[in-house]
Amino acid sequence: QSALTQPASVSGSPGQSITISCTGTSSDVGSYKLVSWYQQHPGKAPKLMIYEGSKRPSGVSNRFSGSKSGNTASLTISGLQAEDEADYYCCSYAGSSTLRVFGGGTKLTVL
Amino acid sequence: QVQLQESGPGLVKPSQTLSLTCTVSGGSISSGGYYWSWIRQHPGKGLEWIGYIYYSGSTYYNPSLKSRVTISVDMSTNQFSLKLSSVTVADTAVYYCARDTGGPMGWIDPWGQGTLVTVSS
Numbered sequence: 001q002s003a004l005t006q007p008a009s010v011s012g013s014p015g016q017s018i019t020i021s022c023t024g025t026s027s028d029v030g031s032y033k034l035v036s037w038y039q040q041h042p043g044k045a046p047k048l049m050i051y052e053g054s055k056r057p058s059g060v061s062n063r064f065s066g067s068k069s070g071n072t073a074s075l076t077i078s079g080l081q082a083e084d085e086a087d088y089y090c091c092s093y094a095g096s097s098t099l100r101v102f103g104g105g106t107k108l109t110v111l
Numbered sequence: 112q113v114q115l116q117e118s119g120p121g122l123v124k125p126s127q128t129l130s131l132t133c134t135v136s137g138g139s140i141s142s143g144g145y146y147w148s149w150i151r152q153h154p155g156k157g158l159e160w161i162g163y164i165y166y167s168g169s170t171y172y173n174p175s176l177k178s179r180v181t182i183s184v185d186m187s188t189n190q191f192s193l194k195l196s197s198v199t200v201a202d203t204a205v206y207y208c209a210r211d212t213g214g215p216m217g218w219i220d221p222w223g224q225g226t227l228v229t230v231s232s
Contacts (some may be wrong), residue, residue: 003157016185034215034216034217036217036218036219038158044224045207045222045223045224045225046158046207046219046222047220047222048219048220048221050219052218057220070220087184088138088222089157089158091158091160091218091219093214093215093216093217097174098173098174099160099162099163099171099173100148100160100217100219101160102157102158102159102160102209103157104157106159107157
């Protein structure tokens, strides 16, 4: 299966908003609205930030939000903070044989 | 809350079998409702889903690794394990164990801290 497509990098200044896209196909993202997003700081394990497309786990800032349109899911981070600088990965269900597929990851730089 | 911890050799020789164990604390695998996963990350690269197991023993693997992967569960020790056979240098990666809610609605949380496995002679 192919990985979901994410931009390699995005950047923004503190206080700004950024959006990370995650483009799949009609077989994964397009078929299921239930994309999840993960934040990974260097040398650390990934952390769940968004599940079921737009829901936030307890403890995750409401500055993080998720959405989807067609075959593309998006993660928006508003009011950027230095601590948001990390890699972000999307993940989708891709059918009964492949099950889980990840995006290639996006490096967020806070300028 | 549930915590996961990987353990196993950090160095494996080519053609041998990589074996890792994940110990679950703060919750019981036998309670059901979750799938117990292995995910890896090649150095400087993205995440790759390896597979997961349900407490019943049902397993689901990434088709690209299926011929070499075995995931098993030991409810008596509240652990699950990964075996990857015939490894090559391309299997050098950080291996994470994690809990998955399973199915189309699923998400992965929490994750273990990860363990680096290097394949080298």
